[in-house]
Amino acid sequence: MQRLILTVGLVLAAASAGAAExxxxxxxxxxxxxxxxxxxxxxMKRAAAGVEIVSFEEQGDGSTVIYLVRFDDAVVGAEEIAAQPAKFGYSGRLLGTEAEGS
Incomplete structure (x- = not known):
C-alpha cells in the first residue's frame, strides 16, 4: 500500500512539474x-479556478481591450480562456503567452 501511495505521489509530482503560472x-x-x-x-475569469485579470488597456475608441490574464497552464489553456468572451458575443484572440516573471 505504501508503494502505491508513493507511486501515485511521484506521478502527480511529475505531472505538475511542467505546469507553471x-x-x-x-x-x-x-x-x-x-x-x-x-x-x-x-x-475569462470563469474559464477555470485561478484565472485572474492582471490588467487591461482600452485601444482606440474603447471597443477593443487587451487583457493580461494570469493562469495555471496545468488547469486551463490560454486558447480556452480567450474563447470565453464569445459566449457573450465578443471576439477574443490570444496574442501570446509567457511564463510569469519573464
Whole structure:
C-alpha cells in the first residue's frame, strides 16, 4: 500500500512539474458599452479556478481591450480562456503567452 501511495505521489509530482503560472495577452473586441469590458473579463475569469485579470488597456475608441490574464497552464489553456468572451458575443484572440516573471 505504501508503494502505491508513493507511486501515485511521484506521478502527480511529475505531472505538475511542467505546469507553471503564465501570463496571456488576450485581445477582446466588440465592446460597445461601459459594462462590456467587465463582462468579457468576468467570462475569462470563469474559464477555470485561478484565472485572474492582471490588467487591461482600452485601444482606440474603447471597443477593443487587451487583457493580461494570469493562469495555471496545468488547469486551463490560454486558447480556452480567450474563447470565453464569445459566449457573450465578443471576439477574443490570444496574442501570446509567457511564463510569469519573464
Amino acid at each position: 503564465r501570463i496571456a495577452r488576450i485581445e477582446v473586441s466588440g465592446l460597445y458599452c461601459p459594462s462590456c469590458s467587465y463582462i468579457a473579463g468576468e467570462a
